[in-house]
Each structure stands twice: as structure tokens, then as C-alpha cells.
Amino acid sequence: MLLTITRRASLWPRRFTGGYKSLSTRTFTSRSSNSQQRTNTQAEVKLNRSTLHSEIPQHISSQSINLFNHGKSKSFDSQLGRTTGISASNSKQISIDIDGKVYDFSPLLLRDQCTCEKCLDPSSKQKNFLTVDIPAEIEATSVTKNGTGVRIQWGNDIPGFDATHVSNYEIGRLQSYTVNGMHKAPIKPPRRVLWEADTFSRNVEDIDYQMYMEDEAALHRALQQLHIYGLIFLVNVPDTAESVSRIAERIGPLKNTFYGFTWDVRSVPQAKNVAYTSKDLGFHMDLLYMHQPPHLQFLHCIRSSSLGGASLFTDSFRAVKDLHADDPRAFKQLVDHSVHFHYDHENHQYRRSRYVIELKDGNARFEELNTSTPGEESEIIDLIDAVAWSPPFQAPFSLPPRSVLTPSPQSTVGNSLQEWHSAATKFNDLIHRPGMIYDRLMGPGECVLFDNRRVLHARRAFEVGDAGKERWLRGAYVDKDPYESKMWVLQRKFGALDD
Numbered sequence: 428m429l430l431t432i433t434r435r436a437s438l439w440p441r442r443f444t445g446g447y448k449s450l451s452t453r454t455f456t457s458r459s460s461n462s463q464q465r466t467n468t469q470a471e472v473k474l475n476r477s478t479l480h481s482e483i484p485q486h487i488s489s490q491s492i493n494l495f496n497h498g499k500s501k502s503f504d505s506q507l508g509r510t511t512g513i514s515a516s517n518s519k520q521i522s523i524d525i526d527g528k529v530y531d532f533s534p535l536l537l538r539d540q541c542t543c544e545k546c547l548d549p550s551s552k553q554k555n556f557l558t559v560d561i562p563a564e565i566e567a568t569s570v571t572k573n574g575t576g577v578r579i580q581w582g583n584d585i586p587g588f589d590a591t592h593v594s595n596y597e598i599g600r601l602q603s604y605t606v607n608g609m610h611k612a613p614i615k616p617p618r619r620v621l622w623e624a625d626t627f628s629r630n631v632e633d634i635d636y637q638m639y640m641e642d643e644a645a646l647h648r649a650l651q652q653l654h655i656y657g658l659i660f661l662v663n664v665p666d667t668a669e670s671v672s673r674i675a676e677r678i679g680p681l682k683n684t685f686y687g688f689t690w691d692v693r694s695v696p697q698a699k700n701v702a703y704t705s706k707d708l709g710f711h712m713d714l715l716y717m718h719q720p721p722h723l724q725f726l727h728c729i730r731s732s733s734l735g736g737a738s739l740f741t742d743s744f745r746a747v748k749d750l751h752a753d754d755p756r757a758f759k760q761l762v763d764h765s766v767h768f769h770y771d772h773e774n775h776q777y778r779r780s781r782y783v784i785e786l787k788d789g790n791a792r793f794e795e796l797n798t799s800t801p802g803e804e805s806e807i808i809d810l811i812d813a814v815a816w817s818p819p820f821q822a823p824f825s826l827p828p829r830s831v832l833t834p835s836p837q838s839t840v841g842n843s844l845q846e847w848h849s850a851a852t853k854f855n856d857l858i859h860r861p862g863m864i865y866d867r868l869m870g871p872g873e874c875v876l877f878d879n880r881r882v883l884h885a886r887r888a889f890e891v892g893d894a895g896k897e898r899w900l901r902g903a904y905v906d907k908d909p910y911e912s913k914m915w916v917l918q919r920k921f922g923a924l925d926d
């Protein structure tokens with residue numbers, strides 16, 4: 428089935444979640460070199476001053492693009508999308524032959540990414556000029572192919588750059604544009620695996636603390652597993668208060684919050700109020716009332732002498748997938764209607780609205796999901812960015828924007844909550860299916876690492892007989908940026924686990 432969208436076209440491989448953002452448009456076009464009827468082999472690379480628009484196929488308008496055929500059609504209208512990106516309407520295109528096809532590159536696009544020492548600081552890798560410094564009339568005065576590269580000299584260059592300025596481009600870099608729309612292939616993380624309790628305990632092995640701390644390849648495997656399942660356990664962790672920060676800092680800097688760099692979960696159930704100190708703590712995620720909730724959470728069990736207080740984990744993405752399959756309307760409710768979270772105390776005032784199901788790239792991806800052929804295109808698992816579920820920190824609902832209160836009996840204040848309530852009830856039932864809950868009584872020497880935006884955690888009540896027995900966990904957080912950075916760096920070195 429074809430998909431037409433009228434918004435920003437996403438031309439990236441659908442599994443891409445790396446840190447690059449689309450320029451929103453292609454900035455080159457191509458045509459078959461056969462149509463050139465060229466006989467001069469020296470003319471492999473030449474300047475093309477013909478206008479570009481005449482080469483854009485008629486079926487691609489500025490309003491729509493056939494997303495699923497983009498691999499076959501190599502011409503793209505630069506006017507697509509909310510931002511215009513770099514216009515491809517420059518009449519001074521640079522034509523380059525790549526594997527028998529001639530692609531017209533925008534001079535702006537190429538000039539902007541010159542990597543010569545004058546343009547790019549060799550040590551800091553920072554650009555030494557502004558894109559807006561490049562004159563709109565920039566043009567190539569000479570383009571020569573040499574071995575695996577292309578050498579370009581410029582006319583109407585940035586003030587301060589004279590005729591001696593030369594830009595060199597690896598063919599692979601230019602080719603990547605024709606394939607990926609960017610100067611290098613996007614990083615593909617390993618594919619996530621949705622789990623239930625059984626499959627998790629069968630497939631995910633505990634990781635030895637010392638290996639994790641000392642062996643980079645072991646750390647790489649741990650982080651890949653953490654991405655794939657959202658949950659891993661370290662064992663043989665020294666029972667000191669500093670262990671959890673050592674484990675977290677192996678990945679990146681600790682996230683500081685008003686709880687501190689690390690924090691303690693200590694419970695000593697007393698006989699007289701055992702019901703209070705030992706009550707079940709339901710499934711939730713931490714700190715959703717913040718703009719940037721922690722991505723990774725670490726909990727190190729330092730002491731546990733009781734039999735109760737087991738930790739429970741469940742894969743919320745699995746519940747999202749099942750909800751989408753069972754009841755697409757309920758799924759859409761949780762995608763479209765936000766919930767407020769807050770932490771409202773005398774000295775702290777945090778507030779944040781979130782959707783229970785957060786999709787990558789917002790609704791454009793949701794439309795893509797709905798219009799794609801099942802099993803062929805988008806999988807829901809590739810579209811979920813995060814889940815927000817933390818009932819203890821939910822704030823009162825507010826009315827939809829611009830809703831007008833009219834006196835009864837015309838309307839009931841808050842009636843719009845009915846559908847959300849029904850959808851949330853279904854989601855809550857899904858995360859509580861017994862087979863989906865991984866239950867582990869963490870003992871001393873164990874540390875759990877989990878994705879706080881995917882894996883829900885909870886604590887089971889203590890037994891009455893546990894009164895007086897201490898349980899001490901120490902926790903820490905790491906943000907998403909340092910975590911992903913570490914994962915990409917190690918993946919570049921060792922490869923993805925599913926390759």
C-alpha cells in the first residue's frame with residue numbers, strides 16, 4: 428500500500444534512532460548517465476548549469492511524495508516539509524558520476540561540508556565558518572575526479588577564501604547521500620526484543636561486575652542487551668555504598684536531582700506498622716514530572732535479610748504492542764491525550780504533561796503505521812520512543828484546550844476523560860498480566876540496570892514475618908545522551924549485537 432503524507436517526509440531507514448536530524452529534503456537529483464549520450468570519458472565529472480526543476484518528475488509535487496518508492500525514484504522536491512532545508516533550485520549544480528549514475532549536487536551542500544583544515548578545525552572538529560557565510564551564488568569552477576575522491580575548486584567562495592581553497596570529498600561520502608540522504612550511514616541500534624517473564628529469564632544472562640567494569644567488550648555486550656531488553660542485572664557487586672556510582676559512571680556521568688547523585692531505598696518493616704512500610708509499590712517510572720526524566724536507573728542491593736520486597740519488572744513496550752493489536756482506538760487515545768505529572772511539595776514544584784505512549788517523530792510516524800501493509804513496513808516496536816506511566820505522581824486532569832464550560836445538563840465537566848480512562852484501564856491490565864512480570868528477589872551483590880522509559884518497576888510487599896529485617900538498595904540515574912553516546916562509541920568499535 429502506498430502512503431502519501433503532506434508533512435515532513437521522513438526518508439530515513441525506519442529503525443534509525445541515532446542523533447542525526449534530517450535536513451528535511453534531498454538536496455540533489457539524479458538521472459541515468461546513459462541518457463547523457465556522453466562519449467568523452469574525461470567528462471565523467473562536469474559542471475551542469477541546466478536548471479534543475481525540468482528534471483523533477485511530474486508526479487512528485489511539493490505536496491506529496493511516495494514514501495515507499497523513494498529508493499527507486501532519486502529525484503526529490505526541495506520544497507517538501509515544514510522547513511525548506513537547502514534549496515535545490517540553484518542553477519549551478521555539480522554533476523558527479525557515481526556508479527554509472529549522474530547526481531546533481533547542490534554547491535551549497537558540498538561547500539558547507541568542506542573538511543579542509545581551514546574550514547574544519549582539525550583538533551576540535553568544529554566548523555570555522557557559518558553556513559550563512561557562504562554566498563548564495565557559490566559555484567564550482569573546477570571539479571575533478573581522482574581515484575576514490577572528488578576535488579572541487581570554487582568561485583564566489585566565502586570572503587577570505589581565495590582561489591587556492593580546495594575541497595576534497597570521498598566518493599563514499601557522496602554516495603552515502605544518494606543512499607542515506609546524509610554524509611554517512613546512520614547508526615542502527617540492535618533491534619529491540621519485547622519480552623515476557625519467561626523469555627526474559629531464558630534469554631538474558633546476568634553479567635559479572637568485574638567483567639563489566641574491566642572489559643570493554645563486556646560493557647559493550649551489556650549495553651547492547653540493555654538496549655534490546657531494557658533490563659539487565661549485574662552480579663558479584665561489592666556491597667559498598669560506592670558501587671552503584673561506579674557502575675553508572677562506567678556509562679556516563681551521574682544525573683543529579685533533588686534526591687542527590689545517589690539515593691537510598693531503605694526499609695525496616697516494624698511490627699506495628701508493617702502494613703505501611705511494606706505496602707506494594709505499584710508499577711511506575713521515575714521522575715516523569717521532569718522535562719528530562721532519567722533514562723537509565725540503577726538499583727544496587729546492598730543488604731537484604733527479608734524474604735519479601737521482591738522487585739518486579741515488566742516491559743511496557745510489550746503492552747503497547749498488544750494494546751495496538753487488540754484495540755487500536757485505545758492505543759490512539761494514549762498516543763493523543765496527555766496526562767499531567769507533578770511533584771508538588773513545599774520546596775519543590777515540578778510539573779510536566781506527557782502522553783502515555785510517545786512515538787518517534789510524532790504523528791507522522793503514526794500515520795505511517797496505520798497506512799502501511801502489516802508485516803511489511805512499520806512495526807509498532809520501531810515507532811515507540813517511550814512510555815510515560817507513573818500513577819503515584821499523576822496530577823489532576825485538566826480539560827481539553829479551549830473547552831467551554833456550559834451549565835448542566837448540556838455538558839459534564841471532565842466527560843472527555845471517559846475514553847482515556849477506558850484505554851488506560853486496558854493498558855494497566857496488560858502490564859499486570861502475570862506472565863509478563865519478571866519477579867526477582869534481589870540479594871546482596873546484585874544491581875539492576877533498566878530503561879526507565881520502557882521497563883516499569885514495582886516492589887512487592889514485605890511479609891509480616893519480615894518485621895525488623897533491613898533492606899537497603901542504593902540508586903542512581905544516567906541521562907539518555909551519555910548512555911547513547913557510550914553505546915554508539917562501543918558499537919562502532921565492536922559492531923551491533925544483532926549484526
Ligand SMILES: [Zn+2]
Nearest residue numbers: 541542543546
Ligand atoms: Zn575548505
